[in-house]
Amino acid sequence: MNIKVMIVDDDELIRSSLKYILATDTAIEVVNTSSNGDEAYNNLQNIDVDVILMDIRMPICNGVIATKKIINQYPNKKIIILTTFDDDDYIFEALKNGAKGFLLKNVSPDKIIEAIKIVNQGSLLLHPDVTTKLKSMLHMEKSTDWQEYSLTDSEVSIMKLISEGYANKEIAEKIFLSEGTVKNKISDILDKLNLRDRTQIAIFYLKGGKKQL
CATH class of the missing domain: 1.10.10.10 (Winged helix-like DNA-binding domain superfamily/Winged helix DNA-binding domain)
Structure with a gap:
């Protein structure tokens, strides 16, 4: 059975690029793209999704708030946060809110595909740099x-x-x-x-x- 993925990012080019990347793997199916956290939350009412790729910085509703809303309502959804090196203030809050993984936006396409499969199996995915930041922050x-x-x-x-x-x-x-x-x-x-x-x-x-x- 395919892994059903939702992509949430306010940048249309990034949404299209991620959709193209994920289409190269037959085990993954992109079932929705949304431009902010509120849109994603609303779309989940009508769409069956396994894994959500969530940008951390978005207008209207960012990835941290969206993660909390979605996990409170849909606790079985697995959310991977797309982040950058300077998002320290958001990383810990997103983890507390139920995010299952963090990916730096500059990772290779094969790493994105691998991350989706790992998180879908129930594992927690933390980039080594993110883990180091967390240890320092905590x-x-x-x-x-x-x-x-x-x-x-x-x-x-x-x-x-x-x-x-x-x-x-x-x-x-x-x-x-x-x-x-x-x-x-x-x-x-x-x-x-x-x-x-x-x-x-x-x-x-x-x-x-x-x-x-």
């Missing part, structure tokens, strides 16, 4: 006593790898566990910390164990 405490939260060493390792954007299969390979075991451990982490999803796990880890999301 003032991560490296001395956190994770045992305070009844977390095992392997669970902390999994949290760290999730915060770095690794998928379950990659995590399993890195810590020498089966993919099924990794999935079970992620469920345990969510239960222990009373968190909702991988995004909240990443924020929790990057904030050094603080739950204010």
